[in-house]
Amino acid sequence: MMELIRLTKAYKGVPAVRDVFLIVREDEYLTLLGPSGSGKTTLLRLLSGLEKPDAGQIHLNGEDVTYRPPHLRGLGIVQQNYALFPHMSVEDNVAFGLRYRLIDPVTDEGEVKRRVAETLELVGLTGFEARMVGQISGGQKQRVSLARTLVTRPKICLLDEPLGALDANLRERMTVELRKIRETLGVTFLHVTGNETEALAMGDRMVVLDKGSIVQADRPDVIFSMPSDVRVARFVNTYNVLEGAVRDGEFQSAGQAMTLPEYARGSEAGFYAIRQDAVEINAAGTVPGPGRTGLQATYIASEFLGSRFAYIFRMPNGGVFEVERHLSHSDPVTYKGGEACSLSWNLSDALVFDPSGAALETTVFKGAA
Amino acid sequence: MDGAAVDTRLASAAPSRDGSGFFRRHGHLLLLAPGVIWMVLFLIVPLAMMVYVSFWTQTTFAIKPDLTLKSWATFFASETYFGALLRTLRIWLTVLLLTFLFGYPTALYIGQFVRNKTVQTILLVACVIPFWTSFLIRVLAWRPMLGKEGAINIVLQGLGIIDHPIEVLLFTELSVIIGMVQIYVVFMVGPVAFMLARIDDSLFEAARDLGASPMTIFRKITFPLSLPGVVVGAIFVSVMVLGEFATASALSGRKVNLLGNIIVTQVGSLKWAFAAVIGVVLTVVMATVITALLRVVNLRREL
């Protein structure tokens, strides 16, 4: 178990990580989502010991390791650019940690060979032992990098955007394989990514980071359906976020008024969010039914995304509003560009945030409902 | 969260920071120390000593640490010595200009027109090969080149271009300049060619697509981008030419005396204080030239 306590780090006065509290548990797949510049790589470097924090502590299994150098931490890191040793074969790359580490090196070459072969098999690279790293593909390099770390049995394996440099096909395959490998070994993975789909799909638990601070940490499905902050709603990229204010008991945005869900009535609200797949499209002028609310918008274009369709609308104030339709639920409908439509949704699907961005509802409330 | 409780935990973490932190945070000092100490002892101390000694009193065969300006007065009063300063400056400027004029076209060809890396390397190596011969022997080799019965006169007479051998070629200021240009021009070619080779080809293509003429491309792209190379080359050439004495003594028949030659003669006759004065003058000239050149280009950034 690893605890981060009030971890803070600034570069030349610019804060990169601010007051981070986080507990990384045993045997879990934790994803860390953040836009570029959110401090996620810095956080990873602090954990691995490649950077020293300005303040705060890191505890690993109850021991303070805040200022312990990387080679004494027993953590592994899989770097974004793989960082393989170019002058060695695949086998020597993977065996490197076992042979030369300070603590508990493996001196028996037969044992090294056995463990390397075992790990290469796990990542599906059996038979590649003798290749030089210049002669394997990007996907294979990534597996070597993973094997090189896993063979040392790290307490926690830190992965820095491991899928970032792979093409879409390989990405999908690795998504499945990474989870499988992790479950086989029972090692905690801390996977840093800027891609919301990856973070949601892979993590047992997920942390959302913004401007160096943790915004929300929870199960991916909770984060997806109940973002605690409007920034999270934006990062997961499946919400239409409207900015506005409450006037006369209604949420005013884009020159239109929307009914607030019951729990939000009477409170100050600054943002209103609605999931893209919870919206219904009707002919212009249709009045939303009871328990529903909506707005008027102009259809611009649609995009075919394989299993679903995305319809893009423009609101009167120029903002974009997206609606998603899964083809399994309904057949695609074609609209004319410039056609006015009426969009509506269930009040219970709407999320409301106060002007500072914090969600108005509490998880307890929603959970009870 | 209870802030006070966390603060006490932070305080208890302090020892571990000092324990392993010192080397990691100050390790670079240990790495730097040998080099810096070496340079201070064997570079700064000798130079400081030179400045100090230039104010000492010179007796016939020794120097005494009684401070005086006498050596300095002698330097500026003497036609010979002050003339040597002017001559040094004149020859330096001439050689600098000539190395640029002769070197730039070659660098342009190697750096920009030869786009095959192997050929580029071969040409650059061809420029460097003469350096495998001892510097002094290379200087001396100009004597049978330039002499009255030297190779140049033989060739020119053989071609019928001249009737009588040209005598001003050897043991004049001209021969010193020719020798220096040949020896130092490569230091101009190298950095310029390096800079030119670094320019992205697509830049020229884009310029050509926009209809820029070769002359415009040269004026607007090639030359400005090669300028740091020119400055680095100029620094190399200046440093070497200003401190020169061997070429002058080998090719001028001791008729052309640069500041360097005077230092050698003065040391030879144990006139330490006076040699130190000339040394300081030379240092000042050098520092001025290099500072001026470094204003144009940041040496550290170009590496």
Place this chain on the structure above:
Amino acid sequence: MNQNAAIRTLLALYTALFLAFLYGPFVVMAIISFQQGPEGGPQFPIIEWSTFWYKHVLGFAPPSRVAPLPIGEALTRSLTLAFATMVVSTVLGTLTAQAFRSQFKGSGFVFYLVVLGMMVPGVLLGLGMALVADQFGIDRNWWSTAFVLHVVYTYPFAFLVMLAIFNRFDKSIEEAAWTLGVPPGRTFRKVTFPMIFPGVLSAMLFAFTLSYDEFPRTLFTGGREVTMPIAIYGTFAVEIHPNLFAFGVLTTLFSFALLTIYGVLMSMSVRRARLRATGLQEDVA
């Protein structure tokens, strides 16, 4: 495009002339080295072709009025000095460049302090060192006062070469090794050093060549036992003879031979690495 081709041809011609200018004296030197001896002087015309001066350099010529070059001792001294200078300046250069990989206060000052070593003319440094030695009663020797100045001169070159190498070095590779549990010292030996070795080699080559040919610094600080360049400089004062040119031809050929061996070894090791890799690849397939 046509205009471009014309410029290219013109520049190629110019470059050929330029190379002729660079090599001219060398060719003449090679011709004169076959001058008749011992009466023939270092000038045209060639009285009679002979290899007398080569024999003279190598010590096989009968004694004559021309004193033989002190090849035995002077050359040994020069090579020893160059070797020691090479080792010390490469180590110093690598250490300093390693320190420059992380940001630190005063890096600008240290940078220019080191680079100053190659900027200060040799004659000034030689003079300064001679003054220090004179005043503090230190004996001047090629292995002491001259040696430290050689390092002052070559260390900046080694430093700059290593700095350029480290600038292109991917730090994340070292970090990967650390996080695998390998301590920094061992990481340097097993990962960093093998990767920067070609750079170290060229820094060494630089330092060796510069030191071997150095003379203004050695002139005032080398003491009574001369190095090769000082021996040659000594002949300036008296008459010069074609034996210097024969010596020049011989040393050039020698360094050529060394360079060729170095090149062959390098390309062989590269090919072997490639062969090994592809050979094994076939095994796998």
